[in-house]
Amino acid sequence: DTAVSQTPKYLVTQMGNDKSIKCEQNLGHDTMYWYKQDSKKFLKIMFSYNNKELIINETVPNRFSPKSPDKAHLNLHINSLELGDSAVYFCASSPPITGELFFGEGSRLTVL
Amino acid sequence: DQQVKQNSPSLSVQEGRISILNCDYTNSMFDYFLWYKKYPAEGPTFLISISSIKDKNEDGRFTVFLNKSAKHLSLHIVPSQPGDSAVYFCAAIVRGGGNKLTFGTGTQLKVEL
Numbered sequence: 084d085t086a087v088s089q090t091p092k093y094l095v096t097q098m099g100n101d102k103s104i105k106c107e108q109n110l111g112h113d114t115m116y117w118y119k120q121d122s123k124k125f126l127k128i129m130f131s132y133n134n135k136e137l138i139i140n141e142t143v144p145n146r147f148s149p150k151s152p153d154k155a156h157l158n159l160h161i162n163s164l165e166l167g168d169s170a171v172y173f174c175a176s177s178p179p180i181t182g183e184l185f186f187g188e189g190s191r192l193t194v195l
Numbered sequence: 196d197q198q199v200k201q202n203s204p205s206l207s208v209q210e211g212r213i214s215i216l217n218c219d220y221t222n223s224m225f226d227y228f229l230w231y232k233k234y235p236a237e238g239p240t241f242l243i244s245i246s247s248i249k250d251k252n253e254d255g256r257f258t259v260f261l262n263k264s265a266k267h268l269s270l271h272i273v274p275s276q277p278g279d280s281a282v283y284f285c286a287a288i289v290r291g292g293g294n295k296l297t298f299g300t301g302t303q304l305k306v307e308l
Contacts, residue, residue: 087238114294126239126284126298139295173238182227182288182296186238 086110089174089187096164097195103160104190106174114138115157116184117149118173126173132157164194198222199287201299208306214272216302218285221266225287229296230259230270233282242283243270275306 089106096102108115116139117129130149131139137149146162161168171191175184200219208214216230226247231239245252245259245268252259258271272279285299 124282124300126301128295128297131294175238177294179294181244182229182286182290182294183241183244184231184239184296186240188236188238 085187087174087176087185087187089172089190091190092188093191093193095193095195098164098166100164101160101162102164102192103158104172104174104192105156105158106187107156108174108176108185109155110176110178110185112176112178112185113154114177114179115151115154116175116177117157117159118175118186120171120173120189122170130157130159161192164192166194168192169194196221197300198225199285199297199299201283201285201302203302204300205303205305208275208304210277210306210308211274214270214275214279214304214306216270216272216283216285216304218268218270218299219266220268220287222287222289222297223266224289224292225297227288227290228259228261228268229286229288230257231284231286231298233284233301239284272304275304277306277308280304280306 087108113134116131132151135151171189174187177184229244230242233239261268282301286296
């Protein structure tokens with residue numbers, strides 16, 4: 084029973100398209116995140132939500148819009164995809180304060 | 196500005212020997228440090244952590260050392276096993292700062308038979 088699950092695992096699409104990645108956690112955590120791992124292997128935070136409320140919004144283009152319908156779900160919608168958006172996107176959740184994130188398996192997005 | 200740095204992209208160690216992975220940081224506000232392990236096609240998994248009030252934390256074969264004055268931490272794995280072969284990420288956080296983890300770029304550890 085996967086603690087943090089994200090779909091799809093692989094996504095190949097054309098420039099200009101709009102796509103979404105979904106994430107769900109069954110750990111009962113209040114806080115969820117989206118991280119991006121680029122081609123240089125940097126893992127960078129994009130967004131963080133605490134109990135459906137946005138608390139961290141790093142310098143990310145407006146084309147990226149997170150949505151948290153409830154505290155167990157955090158989806159990522161990307162408009163007008165660009166080549167530079169190709170990366171692995173990781174969803175994560177955590178209990179309060181500890182910093183111990185529980186990651187999903189990642190969604191590899193390839194923009195052609 | 197890379198606040199957490201892992202200067203060795205890869206490390207190769209023989210089975211049974213000690214693996215030492217290093218990490219440096221620049222932000223003196225960081226007060227909690229974590230190591231994550233990542234296998235291919237999987238998400239990172241938490242391994243061990245250390246608070247800035249300590250200089251050592253041990254969990255089985257894994258020990259993390261923190262040198263605050265040098266802004267340096269290291270992960271020791273003894274003895275190394277083939278299953279330890281993975282990418283290891285160092286991460287740091289300012290507690291109370293929104294749980295925003297800053298990661299290093301990772302070190303690929305290969306434990307050879």
